[in-house]
Amino acid sequence: MRAVDIIRRKRDGGALDRGQIEFVVRGVTGGTLPDYQASALLMAILLRGMTPEETAWLTDAMVRSGVTVEYPDVDGIPVDKHSTGGVGDKTSLILAPLAVAAGAIVPMMSGRGLGHTGGTLDKLESIPGFRTALSLDDLRAAIATIGCALIGQTSDVAPADRKLYALRDVTGTVESIPLICASIMSKKIAEGIGGLVLDVKTGSGAFMKTLDDSRALARSLVGIGEASGVRSEALITRMDTPLGTHVGNASEVIECVEVLKGRGPEDTRELSIALAARMLIVSQVEADADGADRRIRGVLASGAGLEVLRTVIENQGGDPRVIDDYALLPSTPDEARIIARGSGYVELESEGVGRAAVALGAGRSTLDDVVDPGVGVEIVARTGTQVRAGDVVLLVRHRGGRGLDAARELLDHAITITDGPPPAPSLIVERVMHG
Amino acid sequence: MRAVDIIRRKRDGGALDRGQIEFVVRGVTGGTLPDYQASALLMAILLRGMTPEETAWLTDAMVRSGVTVEYPDVDGIPVDKHSTGGVGDKTSLILAPLAVAAGAIVPMMSGRGLGHTGGTLDKLESIPGFRTALSLDDLRAAIATIGCALIGQTSDVAPADRKLYALRDVTGTVESIPLICASIMSKKIAEGIGGLVLDVKTGSGAFMKTLDDSRALARSLVGIGEASGVRSEALITRMDTPLGTHVGNASEVIECVEVLKGRGPEDTRELSIALAARMLIVSQVEADADGADRRIRGVLASGAGLEVLRTVIENQGGDPRVIDDYALLPSTPDEARIIARGSGYVELESEGVGRAAVALGAGRSTLDDVVDPGVGVEIVARTGTQVRAGDVVLLVRHRGGRGLDAARELLDHAITITDGPPPAPSLIVERVMHG
Numbered sequence: 001m002r003a004v005d006i007i008r009r010k011r012d013g014g015a016l017d018r019g020q021i022e023f024v025v026r027g028v029t030g031g032t033l034p035d036y037q038a039s040a041l042l043m044a045i046l047l048r049g050m051t052p053e054e055t056a057w058l059t060d061a062m063v064r065s066g067v068t069v070e071y072p073d074v075d076g077i078p079v080d081k082h083s084t085g086g087v088g089d090k091t092s093l094i095l096a097p098l099a100v101a102a103g104a105i106v107p108m109m110s111g112r113g114l115g116h117t118g119g120t121l122d123k124l125e126s127i128p129g130f131r132t133a134l135s136l137d138d139l140r141a142a143i144a145t146i147g148c149a150l151i152g153q154t155s156d157v158a159p160a161d162r163k164l165y166a167l168r169d170v171t172g173t174v175e176s177i178p179l180i181c182a183s184i185m186s187k188k189i190a191e192g193i194g195g196l197v198l199d200v201k202t203g204s205g206a207f208m209k210t211l212d213d214s215r216a217l218a219r220s221l222v223g224i225g226e227a228s229g230v231r232s233e234a235l236i237t238r239m240d241t242p243l244g245t246h247v248g249n250a251s252e253v254i255e256c257v258e259v260l261k262g263r264g265p266e267d268t269r270e271l272s273i274a275l276a277a278r279m280l281i282v283s284q285v286e287a288d289a290d291g292a293d294r295r296i297r298g299v300l301a302s303g304a305g306l307e308v309l310r311t312v313i314e315n316q317g318g319d320p321r322v323i324d325d326y327a328l329l330p331s332t333p334d335e336a337r338i339i340a341r342g343s344g345y346v347e348l349e350s351e352g353v354g355r356a357a358v359a360l361g362a363g364r365s366t367l368d369d370v371v372d373p374g375v376g377v378e379i380v381a382r383t384g385t386q387v388r389a390g391d392v393v394l395l396v397r398h399r400g401g402r403g404l405d406a407a408r409e410l411l412d413h414a415i416t417i418t419d420g421p422p423p424a425p426s427l428i429v430e431r432v433m434h435g
Numbered sequence: 436m437r438a439v440d441i442i443r444r445k446r447d448g449g450a451l452d453r454g455q456i457e458f459v460v461r462g463v464t465g466g467t468l469p470d471y472q473a474s475a476l477l478m479a480i481l482l483r484g485m486t487p488e489e490t491a492w493l494t495d496a497m498v499r500s501g502v503t504v505e506y507p508d509v510d511g512i513p514v515d516k517h518s519t520g521g522v523g524d525k526t527s528l529i530l531a532p533l534a535v536a537a538g539a540i541v542p543m544m545s546g547r548g549l550g551h552t553g554g555t556l557d558k559l560e561s562i563p564g565f566r567t568a569l570s571l572d573d574l575r576a577a578i579a580t581i582g583c584a585l586i587g588q589t590s591d592v593a594p595a596d597r598k599l600y601a602l603r604d605v606t607g608t609v610e611s612i613p614l615i616c617a618s619i620m621s622k623k624i625a626e627g628i629g630g631l632v633l634d635v636k637t638g639s640g641a642f643m644k645t646l647d648d649s650r651a652l653a654r655s656l657v658g659i660g661e662a663s664g665v666r667s668e669a670l671i672t673r674m675d676t677p678l679g680t681h682v683g684n685a686s687e688v689i690e691c692v693e694v695l696k697g698r699g700p701e702d703t704r705e706l707s708i709a710l711a712a713r714m715l716i717v718s719q720v721e722a723d724a725d726g727a728d729r730r731i732r733g734v735l736a737s738g739a740g741l742e743v744l745r746t747v748i749e750n751q752g753g754d755p756r757v758i759d760d761y762a763l764l765p766s767t768p769d770e771a772r773i774i775a776r777g778s779g780y781v782e783l784e785s786e787g788v789g790r791a792a793v794a795l796g797a798g799r800s801t802l803d804d805v806v807d808p809g810v811g812v813e814i815v816a817r818t819g820t821q822v823r824a825g826d827v828v829l830l831v832r833h834r835g836g837r838g839l840d841a842a843r844e845l846l847d848h849a850i851t852i853t854d855g856p857p858p859a860p861s862l863i864v865e866r867v868m869h870g
Binding site for chain 2: 035036040042047169
């Protein structure tokens, strides 16, 4: 088998067979396929696409490029959630504790912020002492004892994905649905889960701007999961405006704790409950939707979810006192206001808010950037709020003016004041299941 | 400027600007652009194309990646010919001496055989002692004294092309018209020529199988030449059946010498005359087509062309006695016959004959293969010849049976015997000029 023949086949729009895909993934993992051949193939895949079958084979080969975690001491079906990325998208820190409190087993491997979207690991690391880099042994021990771990991808899991992702990042081959799906799903499947709930964002602040594209991505992800024996479903949810009231790492942790205390913004709470309830269904903790919803609302109301978060923080070296004393979390004294330039109803566009947060230091422009957990944007007047000219819409928490000018401009552009109230579509658009 | 942004722009079908193209070529030449980024860009170019303007900029940047040869002591416009490659395509050894005898200056840089097509350098090197690797000083001296040199590409000329070509070969990105055009034309322009005649082959044995594709290639090549101040035109010529009666390096040299002696097959002679005459026009040695044709036929009839070949061979260290004594050229005693399997008219397909010659050792399957100058195929019954079952159609000159089985099968498939005479279209289909 010659790599150049595989590249030419995909270049000409043909489908690769399983052996060819395995040859490529083995070559990438073992370093026998030169990067220049891998990148030519990635570009051909981006421009020519892959069939669902090819995508499933690619995912499977990437899973088998490393270890698949097993949990021999665990009784039950480990379950995870994955979001395609949004602004203020902080549900993991709420739904994982809720699902665990309700009986699920959640070995959650998350990523870092990418582009204008935030990442769960960055949020967790704003908690003093919290370690996201657990070994597989530590992960298994956490699952066996408390049923939950919130960690980063270990180097044992899907090493082919790590190599391909690094190459895609510098060769303009990130934006390919089959490559995105294989990357997401190979990591999730290798975690050893049996159930997966996908939060596929749609709208101006999402990777997929249109509902059609979001549906295609959701169907592809669900199809791959089911083909690998992972019971999978997706909720397509709106990402036109930020989720909740805070964007920025430490402040998002606070918002999550607030929700677990029975407070916090309604949209953050309801989306977290909905996703957690579906996690109970796909992991067969609950058989029907109403029962799952009731059970999640029960552990939220009882405070059992909050106690799971406390245990997880303790177990991973973090300071659990942050739950009761937010002053222990990083912050900044520097604050600026963004005011309404007219009177009417606020419409706040999420991508601009996400980019502003990155400019302030809450995310990374390059992989080497250091995240500042204390900076961010607080949303005082959310989409749909009626304001008068001069009212405060956003509070910008910056550090010594770093990125403030860029953030101001982005945020000014992200705010529209309309005469009538903007449409308020339902946050959850639809559910995508297999078949 | 970031390479990834350039790649993404081309990936999305956009046109690159001159600065972006120069950035890429400088990076390739200087080794600062990683191969994996270059190959992703090459694949995007292959699948998305390039505008004529982009192609001209790419060519120009590749020319300027190395030296441009100048001929300060020469009075006149140096001229060259380039063929897109065929089987039995041996016109260079005839037309260069004819054009020089008629007053042209011909610094000809040629290539080696590629795929099923032969290369001028391999043919020349079948002449004992002939050196094709001249330095630029030797080239300039040859042009100043005898007005002709037949050499290979030196490492000073268009180094970006050499690097990109090596990468294209292993990344499935050879078959792109803009990349092919930039590769061909950058080398030719850097030779320091002011005129160029292109022999663009069309048909089953050509790189371009259809007339439309051949026209597009011809127009692109001519356009780039003219944009660089090189007066360029193309003849589109048929390559459905081999040119002349011999395929194989030493035997093709003999066929050329025969033509220069006023003998040899008509098609080889007439195509060589037509191309040489157009070389006189584009180099302004002659102003009108009839005058150029007459002048070339004159130096053929007088033997002046043959004497130029003799001088060139002597000047480049070869044994000029081969012109009078073909036994001084490499040969092989081993011969096999391919006979007609039925009675009727022969139709001989060129790609199969070219592949058979490669199998016998007349060409290379990989760059490391060593060419055997003595082997090849002699065409006894050409396309259109009436034969009876059992008549010899081809003589296969092999060495000890090397590649003979493969060649036999390819040749059997290359021969069709038809009831009526096959169509005999004109060898020269049309001329493509600028504008």
